Amino acid sequence: MKSFEYTITDPVGIHARPAGLLVKAIKGFAGSAVTITKGEKSVNALKLMALMQMGIKQGDTVRIDVEGGDEEAVASAIEEFFKANL
Amino acid sequence: MITIQAKGVSTGVAIGPLYFYKRAQATLRRYQVEDRESEWLRFKAAQAKAIDQLGVLAEKAREEAGDEAAMLFETHQMMCEDMDYEESIENFIKEDGLNAEAAVTDAGAMQAETFAAMEDDYFRARAADVKDISARIVGILSGVVQGGIDSDVPVVLAADDLAPSETVQLDKSKILGFATSGGSGSSHTAILARTMGIPAIIGLGSQLKPEYEGREVIVDGGTGVVVVDADAETKQRLLKKREELLRRQELLNQLKGQPNVTRDGQSIRIYCNIGNPEDVHSVLENDGGGIGLFRSEFLYLNCDDYPTEDYQFEAYKKVLSDMDGKEVVIRTLDIGADKMIEYFQLPKEENPALGNRALRICLNRPEIFRTQLRALYRASAYGKLAIMFPMVTSVWEVKEAKKMCEQVKAELTAEGIPYSEDVEVGIMIETPAAAVISDRLAKVVDFFSVGTNDLTQYTLACDRQNNDLGRFFNPHHPAVLRLLKLVTENAHKNGIWVGICGELGADLELTETFLSIGIDELSVSPRSVLPLRQKVRDTVVGDVKEKLIDALMSDENAL
Structure with missing residues (x-):
């Protein structure tokens, strides 16, 4: 498993647009399961509504875990995505 | 003259008859199905059609209001296929033997409730998105066409709240302004109204009364004021403001x-x-x-x-x-x-x-x-x-x-x-x-x-x-x-x-x-x-x- 932490800088947090783009991006990585954790709550990053219902806001630090597939490459691609969009 | 103060979310002044948005209200039918597998397939077909329709709306929104507005409908497309949403629909149909219309309505209501209970305004407003896509799928399942404006003259459109898809499907040449009793400043309707330059006022609550239907109203999106049956002086003042704003807008379009x-x-x-x-x-x-x-x-x-x-x-x-x-x-x-x-x-x-x-x-x-x-x-x-x-x-x-x-x-x-x-x-x-x-x-x-x-x-x-x-x-x-x-x-x-x-x-x-x-x-x-x-x-x-x-x-x- 490959993990990293990220602190959200987007003023609205993980809102519909980036959440949608994220789901789209992750669908492209066959064989990898991506989990996003904030505090004690975790969610499969493919679940768009559940991800939005986490209510992740600006300043929140989340942990992203990638399991299976090319973990290294997927994790760094997702990290890039967060930096660019969130 | 009746003056109502609420929240303006898109600037501009509009004057015209008030018209309440007519929704095609399909009474939701709720019944048990025998053949659960084919009911499930009936849902899948409606879901696919909803995604197609949203694709068309995304293109329409892109032309009228740009990429940002189009992205909304692309997100709606993904929500239609959301894993949890689809899973509860599947359970309602396959486990409980519920018809697809009822299954979609219930699953949508569950998701909407979760959003509505959230702290943040932005996320709370997403409840409307889930209801919107559910209504679309139910509409397809039951063969009911969506509502619209049945008026020959342009109107100030009133509603409790308008779903984003309702807003984008409206014939814009018929709309002078929006006045809604509910809604939030970060709702997509407000955003679309702004990008399309149509004055909009939200949060009118119970002050927006059905008896105003057909009466002349003036909405001032800059100040958030709705005036019903304005007196001569008020009308003149607001018309002057409207002209100034229009001149400005014209200048903007030209320059x-x-x-x-x-x-x-x-x-x-x-x-x-x-x-x-x-x-x-x-x-x-x-x-x-x-x-x-x-x-x-x-x-x-x-x-x-x-x-x-x-x-x-x-x-x-x-x-x-x-x-x-x-x-x-x-x-x-x-x-x-x-x-x-x-x-x-x-x-x-x-x-x-x-x-x-x-x-x-x-x-x-x-x-x-x-x-x-x-x-x-x-x-x-x-x-x-x-x-x-x-x-x-x-x-x-x-x-x-x-x-x-x-x-x-x-x-x-x-x-x-x-x-x-x-x-x-x-x-x-x-x-x-x-x-x-x-x-x-x-x-x-x-x-x-x-x-x-x-x-x-x-x-x-x-x-x-x-x-x-x-x-x-x-x-x-x-x-x-x-x-x-x-x-x-x-x-x-x-x-x-x-x-x-x-x-x-x-x-x-x-x-x-x-x-x-x-x-x-x-x-x-x-x-x-x-x-x-x-x-x-x-x-x-x-x-x-x-x-x-x-x-x-x-x-x-x-x-």
Whole structure:
């Protein structure tokens, strides 16, 4: 498993647009399961509504875990995505 | 006359009959199904069709309101396929034997409830999205077409709330304005209304009564007021406002994206003056080419103590990134004189206009200046920054300030903090001294920006805040205009640019004079950008140049 932490800088947090783009991006990585954790709550990053219902806001630090597939490459691609969009 | 105050979310004034949105209300049928597998397939087919329809809406929204609006429907497409949503629908059908319409409605309600219970306004408003996609799928399943406007004349559309898909499907030629009892400022309807330039007021609650149907209403999206059956005076006032706004909008449509170039091909940059980071949106809305004066005082005025480097950095960074590569000229601290801040503990002066102010404070209290310069250079990595010093009278002051810039850059380099190497450093020309020695100042800076209010006050020895001096305070005075001409000549001889960031820049009576003198940039309030652009585009400089410059030098009446 490959993990990293990220602190959200987007003023609205993980809102519909980036959440949608994220789901789209992750669908492209066959064989990898991506989990996003904030505090004690975790969610499969493919679940768009559940991800939005986490209510992740600006300043929140989340942990992203990638399991299976090319973990290294997927994790760094997702990290890039967060930096660019969130 | 009935006046209702609520929340305006899209500016503009509209007048017309009120019309309540008619929804095709399908009574939800709820029953048990025998063949659960084919009911599930019936849902899958409706889901696929909903995704197709949303794709069409996305394209329509892209044409009407841009990529941002289209993205909404693309997100809706994904929500239709959401794993949890689909899973509960599957359970309702396959486990409970529920018909697809009821299954979709219940699953949508569950998700909507979760969103509605969230703390944040933005996420709460997403409940409407889930209900919207569920209604669409149910509509497809039961063969009911969506609602619309059944009226021959354009109307002010009233509703409890409008789903984004309802808004985008409406025949826009029939809509003068929106008035809803529910809704939020971050709802997509508000966003779409804004991008399409239709006035909208939300949150009217129970004050929006069905009995108003068909009666004449006026909505003012700027103030959030809805007037039913307005009296003659109110109606006249609001109609006048409407005309002004429309004229402005027309100007915008004609001039947005057009260059500021005279009929004989001379161009000038038109930038904006702003006082805080939120003003950036009106700069972009009015098509300003950049920011010619960002007054940094608000940072100091908003605090009870000296603002920290990080606090300043975030504010500068926001403006630079929001302007997306367009030039931003930030003026360093300009307090003293008429702008006092308590925690600076500056002693009271007999003559504050001639006292310890602006750059003078910065040079006397280098620790304050250094903090601001560090924040500015750090922010320079995020856009196109220029730094401008106010209230200069001598070359040594500029050299000392620039030396501090070099020190700050050296510190940042040593600390490994990125900054831009291309930050222009310029000064304001506000004192006759600076104007007279502008030939020398031009050798040590990258640009000049003339602050006409102070330049007039100091040149004419005339307090601009003293009402009794009105007729003596004349910014059109040849002494001021001659200084302006001198400054411009000295700037151009030394290959640097010169702008005007005082109120005079927006004075349309002087636009021809400024063009004749050869001013490179005018920085004005965002509202003045388009009228000024219009004026520039109507001018032929060649026709007036000699005459205007002659008048400036020798017109007896002016003197």
